[in-house]
Amino acid sequence: MAAESWLTKFPEMERADLVAIRKGLDAAYRDFSRAWGETIEALFDPLLYFLVWFEKLLLASPWWLVLAVVIALVYSASRSWKLSLGVAVAFVLIGYFGMWDNTMRTMSIITVCTLLAIVLGIPIGILMARSDKMRAIVTPILDIMQTMPAFVYLIPVVMLLGIGKVPGVIAVVIYAIPPVIRLTNLGIRLVDKEVLEAAVAYGATPWQRLWGVQMPLAMPTIMAGINQTIMMALSMVVIASMIGVKGLGQPVLKSITNQYFTMGLFNGLAIVALAITFDRVSQAYARRTQRHMEGREDA
Amino acid sequence: MNFTRFFFISAFFAILALPAAAAGNCGRVTIADMNWNSASLIANIDSFILAKGYGCDAELVPGDTMPTGTSMVEKGEPDIAPELWNNALKDAIDKGVAEKRLRVAGKSLSDGGEEGFWVPQYLVDKNPSLATIAGIKANAKMFEHPEDPDKSGFYTCPAGWNCQISAGNLFKALNLADDGFELVDPGSGAGLSGTIAKAFAREEPWFGYYWAPTAVLGKYKMVKVDFGTGADENEFMTCTSSAECENPKVTMYPPTLVQTVTTEGFATRAPEAYDYLVKRSFKNAQLNELLAWMEDNQADGNIAMEHFLKNYESTWTPWVSAEVAGKVKKALAGM
Numbered sequence: 137m138a139a140e141s142w143l144t145k146f147p148e149m150e151r152a153d154l155v156a157i158r159k160g161l162d163a164a165y166r167d168f169s170r171a172w173g174e175t176i177e178a179l180f181d182p183l184l185y186f187l188v189w190f191e192k193l194l195l196a197s198p199w200w201l202v203l204a205v206v207i208a209l210v211y212s213a214s215r216s217w218k219l220s221l222g223v224a225v226a227f228v229l230i231g232y233f234g235m236w237d238n239t240m241r242t243m244s245i246i247t248v249c250t251l252l253a254i255v256l257g258i259p260i261g262i263l264m265a266r267s268d269k270m271r272a273i274v275t276p277i278l279d280i281m282q283t284m285p286a287f288v289y290l291i292p293v294v295m296l297l298g299i300g301k302v303p304g305v306i307a308v309v310i311y312a313i314p315p316v317i318r319l320t321n322l323g324i325r326l327v328d329k330e331v332l333e334a335a336v337a338y339g340a341t342p343w344q345r346l347w348g349v350q351m352p353l354a355m356p357t358i359m360a361g362i363n364q365t366i367m368m369a370l371s372m373v374v375i376a377s378m379i380g381v382k383g384l385g386q387p388v389l390k391s392i393t394n395q396y397f398t399m400g401l402f403n404g405l406a407i408v409a410l411a412i413t414f415d416r417v418s419q420a421y422a423r424r425t426q427r428h429m430e431g432r433e434d435a
Numbered sequence: 436m437n438f439t440r441f442f443f444i445s446a447f448f449a450i451l452a453l454p455a456a457a458a459g460n461c462g463r464v465t466i467a468d469m470n471w472n473s474a475s476l477i478a479n480i481d482s483f484i485l486a487k488g489y490g491c492d493a494e495l496v497p498g499d500t501m502p503t504g505t506s507m508v509e510k511g512e513p514d515i516a517p518e519l520w521n522n523a524l525k526d527a528i529d530k531g532v533a534e535k536r537l538r539v540a541g542k543s544l545s546d547g548g549e550e551g552f553w554v555p556q557y558l559v560d561k562n563p564s565l566a567t568i569a570g571i572k573a574n575a576k577m578f579e580h581p582e583d584p585d586k587s588g589f590y591t592c593p594a595g596w597n598c599q600i601s602a603g604n605l606f607k608a609l610n611l612a613d614d615g616f617e618l619v620d621p622g623s624g625a626g627l628s629g630t631i632a633k634a635f636a637r638e639e640p641w642f643g644y645y646w647a648p649t650a651v652l653g654k655y656k657m658v659k660v661d662f663g664t665g666a667d668e669n670e671f672m673t674c675t676s677s678a679e680c681e682n683p684k685v686t687m688y689p690p691t692l693v694q695t696v697t698t699e700g701f702a703t704r705a706p707e708a709y710d711y712l713v714k715r716s717f718k719n720a721q722l723n724e725l726l727a728w729m730e731d732n733q734a735d736g737n738i739a740m741e742h743f744l745k746n747y748e749s750t751w752t753p754w755v756s757a758e759v760a761g762k763v764k765k766a767l768a769g770m
Contacts, residue, residue, distance in 0.1 A: 158733050170636045188582055294629030299621050300581045378623035386594050393501050393595030
């Protein structure tokens with residue numbers, strides 16, 4: 137056999153150089169977390185206090201009160217007795233099988249994550265829709281966020297902020313925010329050019345065009361994005377619990393390591409029940425507001 | 436995640452291997468390459484020696500304690516688990532051995548694994564009393580809970596691991612809750628070591644469960660907290676390590692058995708190779724040295740294996756016959 141050449145073996149970087157690069161970057165990150173960790177942690181403190189407060193609120197309130205509030209929210213959003221009844225049955229079953237506290241913890245963190253994703257995602261989506269350059273920058277970042285294995289960024293975040301709720305929220309938001317950004321962008325871009333021209337002809341300002349024409353017409357697409365965001369946030373619950381976020385993810389992890397299949401299934405189903413509740417309610421709400429607007433146009 | 440990956444990969448290799456002719460009398464051997472450094476190093480060493488010295492068709496398959504152990508008992512695959520921690524999988528191993536599906540070849544770590552409650556060295560340097568449990572309790576306030584400013588945090592073993600039970604029982608026995616401590620579940624091994632890395636980066640107080648020899652304890656100097664009781668092995672086995680323990684007593688962790696486990700099929704099929712596994716055993720100090728070398732060079736198991744076989748000849752040659760040692764050395768020279 138001929139001696140090794142670049143033809144038979146890929147011309148790799150010298151191992152020593154590669155190690156130097158890896159160690160150099162690791163050390164740089166360590167220095168960064170040493171220098172800035174506490175400042176950044178302090179920055180996130182309000183979020184942490186809010187998360188802790190919200191979780192304590194849900195845990196400390198009597199179960200029937202929480203249930204009543206949830207049902208009231210479901211009904212006011214969907215105006216459907218069938219859906220409200222379904223949610224009530226699901227929550228009663230969750231409580232009956234001893235998963236109430238964990239479900240409350242998961243619900244509190246997912247609610248915050250979803251709200252955060254929407255509050256951050258929709259403006260980014262709007263910016264993306266208004267500028268092609270912005271879209272060219274944001275799209276690859278979204279691709280990275282959706283495909284980068286969570287642990288690659290989770291452990292550096294843990295080094296910076298410790299374990300618990302805040303790193304959990306960051307991980308969930310990073311993973312779950314892309315659909316709402318993408319679909320906000322898409323929805324606005326799909327709005328009929330002629331409708332926009334008509335709005336301009338009536339003398340609408342850019343602000344009026346955005347909020348009076350583009351956003352309402354893009355709403356069904358944006359709602360689809362929000363739905364996807366909720367679903368993805370819930371599917372991240374288990375990963376988040378790997379960095380110490382309490383909730384339904386923890387018993388799932390426990391059952392995986394010990395092969396308690398039924399326990400895993402129950403807790404998994406509780407996550408599914410939460411997901412379906414969030415999904416159906418937001419969809420019903422979107423449909424209802426949409427119908428309402430159609431009605432106004434007809435009138 | 437590891438679970439599914441493991442099954443996919445082992446299934447894939449199983450299909451690949453069907454037509455492969457048996458090399459030597461040892462045949463195809465699968466070795467679990469666990470996802471932590473020391474086990475990965477040992478797996479690579481086994482793979483090289485079995486392949487070059489015994490003519491086995493050795494294959495590394497990714498693994499983790501739980502899925503690998505279970506698969507070995509239930510399916511007889513993979514053949515060798517080079518570093519199984521008895522504390523994590525005691526029942527399954529005992530059952531497998533009793534049913535003649537598994538065989539314990541020997542101790543991978545001759546001193547056994549070391550578990551305990553640890554605090555960073557830099558804390559003890561400032562305040563030597565922190566090396567004892569009384570000192571920890573007296574200074575409970577400094578160990579901040581990550582989410583609750585009114586409480587102190589004790590980082591326990593991740594959910595679902597066996598050590599979660601023992602750490603929880605000791606937490607109860609030591610009455611740590613009375614001093615404001617609360618168990619903080621880090622969720623995963625990576626989460627737990629992440630909290631240690633964070634504490635060390637900023638020289639913050641840290642108090643929690645960990646085990647050695649590990650890359651983490653090789654890299655971050657920690658002191659094992661003394662409970663002042665010594666290790667009561669009987670108490671530990673019957674009560675501390677059991678979830679049903681109603682009235683746990685304080686005891687230090689006795690050394691954990693860390694074993695090389697093989698399937699019964701492999702042990703009967705390749706008695707000479709099995710004999711090597713019986714002898715292959717590391718001292719903790721030596722393994723720590725190797726782990727530190729791996730850490731310094733960011734080396735994976737394969738590179739560390741080469742380093743070990745080339746530089747620690749006097750360690751590994753007694754594990755094999757002179758003839759096998761010759762074959763391995765020849766293969767090494769050709770690398």
